[in-house]
Amino acid sequence: MKLKRISPLLLTFALVSPLALLARADNLPLSGPTADQSTASKLVYGLLSDSRYAYRPRALDDTLSADIFDRYLKALDGGKQFFTAADVARFAPYKTELDDAIRSGTLTPAYDIFAVYKQRVDQRVAYARGLLKQDFDFTGDERWYYDREDAPWPASDAELDGIWKKSVMNDWLRLKLAGKKPAEIRKTLDKRYANLLRSVNELKSEDVFQTFLNAYTSSIDPHTDYFTPRTAENFNQSMSLSLEGIGAVLQRQDDMVAIREIVPGGPADLSKKLSVGDRIVAVGQGGSGPMEDVIGWRIDDVVAKIRGKKDTLVRLEFLPVEEGVDGKHSMVTITRDKIKLEEQAAKAETITLPAHDGQPERRIGVVKLPAFYQDFEGRRRNPNDYTSATRDVSRLLTQFKADKVDGVVMDLRNNGGGSLDEAVELTGLFIDKGPVVQVRESGGRVSVNSDRHAGVAWDGPLAVLTNRGSASASEIFAGAIQDYGRGLIIGETTFGKGTVQNMVDLDRWPANETERFGQVKLTIAQFFRVEGGSTQHKGVVPDIAFPVSVDATEFGESTYDNALPWTKIAYVPHTQYGNFAPLLPRLEALHASRIAQDKEFQWWSDDVAQFRAEAEKKYVSLNEAERRAERDKQDAKRKSRQAERKELGLALDPLADDSLDDGLGANERDIVKDAAREKLADKRPDPLLRESAAILGDAVQVLGEDRKLSALVLPESTSIGSWAD
Structure with missing residues (x-):
């Protein structure tokens, strides 16, 4: 079979439960897989075990079967709050049978395990709802250890009872601290637990199948996934916007x-x-x-x-x-x-930096890009009119040039990636022709993806703002900008995803007229920067670093136990527009001096430090007095900050009065108020974005004043990247 290649996709990662994203397309019972699912299982096996397609194929043997077993249990019960050690021991014979089940399409073991899972959810929900009939004592020193990923499986039902009692106590205490009365708390939690049971009971055959196959695909590498026909459709719509x-x-x-x-x-x-x-x-x-x-x-x-x-x-x-x-x-x-879907498209705003210390007022254009999207089908139909991140950003840059802004910040925070083509073409808006990224396929062949279009859309000062959520295509773009010396990278070290995925339609081999077997997002290659290094694990390290908001041990490619290792290949010759190393000490000093006076930045740094300290504990106290004191402290801090904002003439936080925990889930809140609150979140002060604009303004000012330094940082042989006034 010859695999038809389409534009490789660097796909957005998602930190949600696999079950939360499942889609149903049938009303089949959970007795076992359908004939189509059996066929799909065999097709997926054929892809993932063949080095012609998979970048790192793994033999489907007993060793991999044990890995699939562990991942399937984690997908069902990642918090170890339903299965007991006895259940897991009962499943143990399946450890060496799942490989045979996938190859043959006889997936009964997956459905057997799921049937027990449903029983355990029913039992746990019944127990939790029963607890609501009693009162709780919140005067002791008990704790709820909510992070149970590395905990052992509970030894008995009695141990599970203890775990669930503390979980229910925490749910109750959160609502109590938010001002809810006992009757209202009981009603809210009873409905919450009933909804949990209902959501599991609503899962159908296709849901179980997708969850199980993803236990297999994720055992190959973290970014290979199986999509049912419906979830594949949803994914493609999100890519095309x-x-x-x-x-x-x-x-x-x-x-x-x-x-x-x-x-x-x-x-x-x-x-x-x-x-x-x-x-x-x-x-x-x-x-x-x-x-x-x-x-x-x-x-x-x-x-x-x-x-x-x-x-x-x-x-x-x-x-x-x-x-x-x-x-x-x-x-x-x-x-x-x-x-x-305009909300997910590129957007522009302008930040005005007031004149100070002899510096003139400067206007910095900001492009907020949530993803590297492209309507692949639209491009095939009409290459001159289709939705794409590059086309949208190009229009925004044209407007910035007309407005004569002094610099541009590309905000890629939490941009999880998207199309490889878009990463290359977007880079081309800022560099004249040249290589952007190297791609090494499974056989070892290395190709270079280049911008082949002469000219640029923006030739002035540039910065790229990143955080740990900037991944994949974001890292290709940021890495290329850094390697070319075309702009400053500001923020946090990026996610560290250095692999390329392709969507493979399983229906193309049987030549189906209808969608039956789904699609696989398959890792087909690894990408490397033009300097030769991979972003895998290491990510893109910023030139000017902000405090780390999320630890690398908690979030990022390095948290995956089977991620590809970092490696390096040969350098690719490319233009060097600048070398910012001589400039960085000056920028660091100006940055440190400014944030020492920037209340918003200091508050953000304090909040990050507090969040990380709390996350390190992995538990919350179930003592009401202790929790109430902490809540009162947070409330006092919120009010103090808002008052200080007024005193200093800073923009008020529109969500300051709504920032304390209300104890509710998203689907339990007033939908109108919650939607309005979500809109207001976009208007909250953003000290990181403003500081990034200020750093870019500093660079323009320093290079304009110090011609000797400017000659070191930016050669005069090219007009692209000329930052001096």
């Missing part, structure tokens, strides 16, 4: 699906009949199709009913947000359209 539907973000609340957000300019918005908080109770297709009651449905099934081809009709019966559960229903008919 577009879908066909009504333009509404939905959220599950109890038995109903509610509107969390309405996309501006989309069909739902243009209807003028739907509002945030409205609850959808039935969906009908076309102008006269029967209405299907969707109360109690999973959110992905409701979404599947509402989405559809452009220019088709969908009818929604909904309960308006202002109506109670027994209120009057309303109806709306909407024509579906193509929706652009």
